[in-house]
Amino acid sequence: MAGPTPLQLRCCAASGCRSAGSEALQAALLAARDQLGGAAEAVTIKPVGCLRLCGRGPLVALDRSDGSELYAELTPDQAPALLAAATGLGDGQGDALAGRRIDPADPFFALQQAVVLEGCGLVNPESIDDALAHGSYAQLKRVLLECTPEQVRDQVKRSGLRGRGGAGYPTGLKWDTVALQPPGARTVVCNADEGDPGAFMDRSVLESDPHRLIEGMAIAAYAVGADQGYVYVRAEYPLAIERLRLALKQARAKGLLGAGIAGSSFNLRLEVRVGAGAYVCGEETALLASIQGQRGTPRPRPPFPAQVGLWGAPTLINNVETLASIPVILREGGDWYASIGTEGSKGTKVFALSGAVANTGLVEVPMGTSLRTVVQTIGGGVPGADGPNGGVKAVQTGGPSGGCIPAHLLDTPVDYESLRDLGSMMGSGGLVVMGETTSMPEVARHFMRFSVNESCGKCVPCRAGTVQLLQLLDRFVERQASIADLERLEALCRMVGATSLCGLGQAAPNPVLSTLHYFRQEYQAACRDPGQCEPLDACLLQEVTP
Amino acid sequence: MIAPPSAQSPPLAPSSPQADLPPQAVERTTRLIRQHRGRADALIEVLHQVQELYGYLPAGALAQVARELKLPLSRVHGVASFYHLFRLEAPTAHRCAVCLGTACFVKGGGELAARIERRLGLRLDDPAGNGTWALEHVSCLGACGQAPVLVVDGQLEPRLPMDDPAALDARLEALGLADGAGAACGGAS
Amino acid sequence: MSVHTLTVDGVEVAVPAGASLLDAVRAAGADLPTLCHLDGLTPVGACRLCLVELEGSGRLQPACATAAAEGMAVLTQTPQLQEWRRMAVELFFAEGNHVCAFCVANGNCELQDVAVAVGMDHSRFPYQYPNRRVDASHPQFAIDHHRCILCTRCVRVCDEIEGAHVWDVANRGAECSIIAGLDQPWGEVAACTSCGKCVDVCPTGAIFRKDDTTAEKEAHRERPQLLRAARDQHQWLNQ
Numbered sequence: 001m002a003g004p005t006p007l008q009l010r011c012c013a014a015s016g017c018r019s020a021g022s023e024a025l026q027a028a029l030l031a032a033r034d035q036l037g038g039a040a041e042a043v044t045i046k047p048v049g050c051l052r053l054c055g056r057g058p059l060v061a062l063d064r065s066d067g068s069e070l071y072a073e074l075t076p077d078q079a080p081a082l083l084a085a086a087t088g089l090g091d092g093q094g095d096a097l098a099g100r101r102i103d104p105a106d107p108f109f110a111l112q113q114a115v116v117l118e119g120c121g122l123v124n125p126e127s128i129d130d131a132l133a134h135g136s137y138a139q140l141k142r143v144l145l146e147c148t149p150e151q152v153r154d155q156v157k158r159s160g161l162r163g164r165g166g167a168g169y170p171t172g173l174k175w176d177t178v179a180l181q182p183p184g185a186r187t188v189v190c191n192a193d194e195g196d197p198g199a200f201m202d203r204s205v206l207e208s209d210p211h212r213l214i215e216g217m218a219i220a221a222y223a224v225g226a227d228q229g230y231v232y233v234r235a236e237y238p239l240a241i242e243r244l245r246l247a248l249k250q251a252r253a254k255g256l257l258g259a260g261i262a263g264s265s266f267n268l269r270l271e272v273r274v275g276a277g278a279y280v281c282g283e284e285t286a287l288l289a290s291i292q293g294q295r296g297t298p299r300p301r302p303p304f305p306a307q308v309g310l311w312g313a314p315t316l317i318n319n320v321e322t323l324a325s326i327p328v329i330l331r332e333g334g335d336w337y338a339s340i341g342t343e344g345s346k347g348t349k350v351f352a353l354s355g356a357v358a359n360t361g362l363v364e365v366p367m368g369t370s371l372r373t374v375v376q377t378i379g380g381g382v383p384g385a386d387g388p389n390g391g392v393k394a395v396q397t398g399g400p401s402g403g404c405i406p407a408h409l410l411d412t413p414v415d416y417e418s419l420r421d422l423g424s425m426m427g428s429g430g431l432v433v434m435g436e437t438t439s440m441p442e443v444a445r446h447f448m449r450f451s452v453n454e455s456c457g458k459c460v461p462c463r464a465g466t467v468q469l470l471q472l473l474d475r476f477v478e479r480q481a482s483i484a485d486l487e488r489l490e491a492l493c494r495m496v497g498a499t500s501l502c503g504l505g506q507a508a509p510n511p512v513l514s515t516l517h518y519f520r521q522e523y524q525a526a527c528r529d530p531g532q533c534e535p536l537d538a539c540l541l542q543e544v545t546p
Numbered sequence: 547m548i549a550p551p552s553a554q555s556p557p558l559a560p561s562s563p564q565a566d567l568p569p570q571a572v573e574r575t576t577r578l579i580r581q582h583r584g585r586a587d588a589l590i591e592v593l594h595q596v597q598e599l600y601g602y603l604p605a606g607a608l609a610q611v612a613r614e615l616k617l618p619l620s621r622v623h624g625v626a627s628f629y630h631l632f633r634l635e636a637p638t639a640h641r642c643a644v645c646l647g648t649a650c651f652v653k654g655g656g657e658l659a660a661r662i663e664r665r666l667g668l669r670l671d672d673p674a675g676n677g678t679w680a681l682e683h684v685s686c687l688g689a690c691g692q693a694p695v696l697v698v699d700g701q702l703e704p705r706l707p708m709d710d711p712a713a714l715d716a717r718l719e720a721l722g723l724a725d726g727a728g729a730a731c732g733g734a735s
Numbered sequence: 736m737s738v739h740t741l742t743v744d745g746v747e748v749a750v751p752a753g754a755s756l757l758d759a760v761r762a763a764g765a766d767l768p769t770l771c772h773l774d775g776l777t778p779v780g781a782c783r784l785c786l787v788e789l790e791g792s793g794r795l796q797p798a799c800a801t802a803a804a805e806g807m808a809v810l811t812q813t814p815q816l817q818e819w820r821r822m823a824v825e826l827f828f829a830e831g832n833h834v835c836a837f838c839v840a841n842g843n844c845e846l847q848d849v850a851v852a853v854g855m856d857h858s859r860f861p862y863q864y865p866n867r868r869v870d871a872s873h874p875q876f877a878i879d880h881h882r883c884i885l886c887t888r889c890v891r892v893c894d895e896i897e898g899a900h901v902w903d904v905a906n907r908g909a910e911c912s913i914i915a916g917l918d919q920p921w922g923e924v925a926a927c928t929s930c931g932k933c934v935d936v937c938p939t940g941a942i943f944r945k946d947d948t949t950a951e952k953e954a955h956r957e958r959p960q961l962l963r964a965a966r967d968q969h970q971w972l973n974q
């Protein structure tokens with residue numbers, strides 16, 4: 001792939017580091033290089049995508065012939081020192097970088113396995129030539145020349161890949177369903193609406209390695225017989241939209257999109273559609289409505305989009321990470337991918353780790369890695385806390401549709417089924433760590449408020465039920481609740497979950513139900529008259545440790 | 547089933563949207579609709595562009611969009627009011643957004659919002675704000691590593707010091723979120 | 736014409752291909768409460784009252800918006816479904832302001848009928864007393880949003896049958912409301928043909944004729960289907 005390692009500084013230019021000042025840093029590096037001249041001129045300064053440790057940005061990676069190093073929390077005035085470190089000159093300035101060098105053997109990096117993110121942080125997201133040099137589009141070209149659509153779908157089925165958008169539906173099966181519809185037009189859609197608060201995996205892929213996604217989409221389109229596609233991106237991701245648009249333009253100019261791709265007879269038109277601030281548009285039928293310029297309200301399924309989708313045609317909808325996994329799967333083979341992960345959940349999963357944890361950022365690990373490894377070893381636990389669970393009270397997975405997993409279950413492997421069994425879900429991959437002081441009824445209320453704000457209002461259990469649930473939770477947070485409220489809360493949670501039209505309403509009670517399950521004493525302690533509570537000792541216990 | 551009717555009904559929206567829009571903006575709108583070949587499915591895209599033109603979506607512009615895309619008025623308003631990034635009223639001079647995503651919430655985003663509400667004398671998510679400032683919530687800006695975060699007039703403000711009230715006040719003061727800023731204009735409360 | 740056979744609460748029925756589960760339930764002689772559905776309009780599956788359980792998987796599906804398929808077995812009256820229907824009706828009552836004694840539709844209101852059918856006499860959830868509007872700007876008709884249950888029948892009949900598309904839904908979540916034009920007074924919306932179809936289909940007293948006073952509203956909820964039959968099948972059953 002890439003030739004001999006040049007002397008280079010890879011500067012993170014993704015949103016996380018941008019908000020921490022990476023643009024000024026990169027400008028300072030360029031200026032310092034001009035000023036220093038000499039040996040410094042041999043240093044390539046390259047903007048790249050996410051270098052993972054977002055919480056400590058701006059980050060810069062230094063590649064030398066003897067290996068790579070990572071520097072964190074840099075300021076523009078440290079640019080000369082960084083260049084000096086690159087050229088191996090001016091050792092006297094070493095102090096200026098004290099505490100900024102990150103040990104590459106730190107478990108945060110050592111335990112990760114880059115599959116979807118293999119190009120993220122290495123390639124320049126704004127240069128198709130760099131992406132091509134790193135192997136982008138090689139699989140698309142090969143597949144168009146050598147494989148039938150059936151063969152492509154077969155590899156995807158063998159890989160065991162399941163949808164990364166939350167529900168974990170087997171990707172190969174979905175592709176078959178679309179491909180085997182009666183003859184006619186088909187469409188592929190990439191769901192890049194990533195609305196779960198605390199989730200930024202898809203954004204990182206879009207900002208760091210957009211060509212990988214485009215290649216994956218093109219392969220998917222070929223495999224299901226589609227000739228047009230849309231990427232639906234949330235409007236809150238301006239940088240991702242800009243880079244994706246640029247990447248599409250570059251790909252068209254190189255004949256990798258459009259008519260007769262790479263000399264084959266395969267055509268594909270890809271367009272970006274930008275959302276306008278509605279979480280529910282991540283739901284697939286709402287997303288289709290939104291692409292068609294309508295209110296983003298879901299509709300009952302069946303028929304599924306694979307049967308009746310955009311403008312009535314069969315439509316394949318996949319998440320960003322799902323599609324970005326495709327090129328690697330075809331390069332290494334479905335069996336290779338299936339050898340990673342667990343029985344039911346193959347491959348790797350990207351998580352966005354945030355909240356009360358030392359290392360916040362992007363983490364890609366094999367499925368089945370335990371939550372403890374992710375949160376404590378990779379994440380470094382809660383800063384300043386110790387003890388067996390490192391100050392962790394709970395880990396929230398799956399965003400507003402998921403639940404809170406208590407610290408004593410941290411040894412749970414992260415895969416679709418294990419999380420579901422605990423009353424949470426994989427969701428898109430946000431992991432928010434909560435420290436000891438977090439109040440669980442407040443967490444539940446936080447998510448319910450989100451659902452109230454984001455409900456589309458079409459069906460009554462979600463539109464009116466979440467409002468009632470929020471008011472009930474207010475009573476618990478304000479310690480005004482009664483035991484009857486607790487019963488009402490549970491009954492209504494079950495009703496909203498069972499009868500709502502779409503996944504938003506169906507999953508809205510999950511944060512309440514899971515905190516009720518694992519932290520019931522906190523709800524009981526919030527009842528007006530603790531004498532009403534049973535078991536009584538749970539409340540007393542709570543009085544001691546508020 | 548026995549609910550007393552509410553004390554007074556809120557007024558109906560002002561009538562007819564045929565307002566005086568700057569002719570240049572009207573022309574620009576026509577041109578950009580043409581660029582989308584007048585396709586109805588471009589409605590959201592068109593609304594984004596029209597909002598860029600005016601800073602919000604004036605009723606007259608919505609009427610023009612409906613006419614030129616050959617869509618019902620109510621459909622255009624229905625779409626514009628569904629998506630939270632579309633503004634149907636002229637924005638206040640200054641705007642502040644507080645992130646209430648989960649990571650920011652865990653790091654005190656809720657208290658931050660409450661504090662700014664008190665300082666500015668306004669209500670969260672009331673587009674009218676206090677006349678000068680409006681405060682809205684956003685759900686995750688993807689800057690979770692810098693939580694809690696604010697966006698003040700388009701500028702991201704990372705790592706608000708929630709554990710140090712004096713430092714927090716100083717930071718908010720420096721951002722122009724002064725105590726009682728614009729409160730004289732009346733506003734929400 | 737091909738036929739699908741299925742069972743409804745154990746009773747076997749055959750319905751033509753293309754029929755909905757609701758058609759099958761009715762063919763089996765069972766009845767389901769419905770609010771958002773109206774024959775002749777595109778189903779939306781919004782009120783969730785017609786949910787039925789698919790035997791085996793236990794999945795719930797809105798009968799109005801689900802196609803009947805060969806071999807399906809559905810349950811319409813499990814205790815769980817009955818409880819959830821009741822709760823849904825409670826949520827409807829708690830969400831608006833329904834003062835039946837003063838309503839034009841008293842005695843001719845589908846929400847009232849459904850409340851009786853599911854055995855609901857009070858809501859266990861607090862009434863929200865929303866502050867909504869009344870629009871009497873139209874010369875013949877008026878809309879009282881306090882009584883609106885957001886079934887969108889008015890939106891659909893005006894769009895699909897009359898072709899005027901005066902109405903739509905604005906905002907989202909609990910803030911949703913039915914609007915005319917650009918959220919204008921109804922009387923000012925030029926698209927309205929004053930045909931009165933929205934009055935005919937509104938299940939409650941939300942849209943009514945100004946001439947009608949308490950308990951006088953007469954609805955014609957069969958009209959969309961008659962008009963559709965005339966238009967699509969050239970069968971005039973509306974004499």
Ligand SMILES: Cc1cc2nc3c(=O)[nH]c(=O)nc-3n(C[C@H](O)[C@H](O)[C@H](O)COP(=O)(O)O)c2cc1C
Binds near residue numbers: 163195283320323
């Ligand atoms: C309320 C709601 C929000 C969703 N948001 C997203 C999202 O932001 N991104 C996403 O990929 N899938 C989201 N989904 C899941 C999609 O509906 C769909 O299952 C997914 O895009 C399918 O892709 P996959 O098979 O690759 O996972 C959401 C679902 C619901 C119910």
Ligand code: SF4
Binds near residue numbers: 458
């Ligand atoms: S569950 Fe909520 S978001 Fe989904 S259709 Fe119903 S109201 Fe809309």
Ligand code: SF4
Binds near residue numbers: 886887913938941
């Ligand atoms: S006005 Fe009547 S028909 Fe229209 S949505 Fe409301 S209740 Fe339904």
Ligand code: FES
Binds near residue numbers: 648690
């Ligand atoms: S939660 Fe605030 S930036 Fe993600």
Ligand code: FES
Binds near residue numbers: 768
């Ligand atoms: S009648 Fe079927 S959901 Fe309303």
